[in-house]
Amino acid sequence: MFEEFVLTASTADLSEEPAAREHADAVEFRMDLASDPLDQIDDYGGELPLLVTNRASWEGGEAEGIGRYDALSTAVSHEAVAAVDVELAALRGTHPDGAEESHATALRETAREAGVSVVASVHDFESTPEPGALVDLLADAASEGDVGKLATTATAPADALAMLEATHEATAAGHRVATMCMGEPGRHTRAVAPVYGSKIGYAPVDPANATAPGQYPLATLRRLVDGLRGDGEADE
Ligand SMILES: O=C1C[C@@](O)(C(=O)O)C[C@@H](O)[C@@H]1O
Numbered sequence: 001m002f003e004e005f006v007l008t009a010s011t012a013d014l015s016e017e018p019a020a021r022e023h024a025d026a027v028e029f030r031m032d033l034a035s036d037p038l039d040q041i042d043d044y045g046g047e048l049p050l051l052v053t054n055r056a057s058w059e060g061g062e063a064e065g066i067g068r069y070d071a072l073s074t075a076v077s078h079e080a081v082a083a084v085d086v087e088l089a090a091l092r093g094t095h096p097d098g099a100e101e102s103h104a105t106a107l108r109e110t111a112r113e114a115g116v117s118v119v120a121s122v123h124d125f126e127s128t129p130e131p132g133a134l135v136d137l138l139a140d141a142a143s144e145g146d147v148g149k150l151a152t153t154a155t156a157p158a159d160a161l162a163m164l165e166a167t168h169e170a171t172a173a174g175h176r177v178a179t180m181c182m183g184e185p186g187r188h189t190r191a192v193a194p195v196y197g198s199k200i201g202y203a204p205v206d207p208a209n210a211t212a213p214g215q216y217p218l219a220t221l222r223r224l225v226d227g228l229r230g231d232g233e234a235d236e
Pocket residue numbers: 010028030053085121151180181182202203211212213215
């Protein structure tokens with residue numbers, strides 16, 4: 001997975017999958033926001049492959065404690081699960097209390113044995129560092145997972161440019177990355193970053209349940225990404 005761009009529809013409710021099929025390539029299942037997430041995966045009969053995310057509270061999610069790794073380990077054994085998100089800070093042991101590293105690396109091992117791709121993710125909910133620091137983060141994340149994902153907060157247009165530049169540089173250096181800015185000034189990066197090599201886009205199935213600030217509705221992001229790629233247009 002992730003050799004080509006993958007548009008994931010984010011949801012905490014897998015019964016929404018039929019509504020995502022027309023536009024999405026995969027579903028991001030936000031287990032930390034879901035009720036009975038493992039039961040939902042057991043009952044899942046949809047067509048789209050699942051990217052499972054159980055975001056830690058220290059990284060902006062709602063999952064508390066190391067139990068989230070047990071849930072993810074169970075999840076990756078399911079046929080429908082094609083990818084799992086693991087925070088870079090957990091894989092490196094640089095998260096707040098430093099106690100999750102062995103759980104995170106064991107989860108990565110379990111995922112790989114099951115043929116499930118690993119997305120090593122980094123989030124910055126306050127700002128966007130300068131391009132050089134972004135490239136370093138992307139290189140670190142890409143080296144820990146099958147794809148390195150970086151979402152930062154843009155407070156000005158220059159932040160969006162920094163992210164696009166870093167996406168281009170990291171991709172040119174051979175790293176497989178997924179990038180996007182949160183927040184209004186960075187919204188367009190969600191459509192444009194794939195032009196520079198970003199391999200994953202996120203949009204909510206239901207626009208009322210966005211999982212990050214500045215996300216486009218699913219159909220809109222599909223149209224924008226495909227439009228910028230020129231899909232469906234004759235070569236000239
Ligand atoms: O990490 C990401 C990216 C994201 O934060 C976004 O900005 O679209 C949305 C989250 O659901 C996902 O897990």
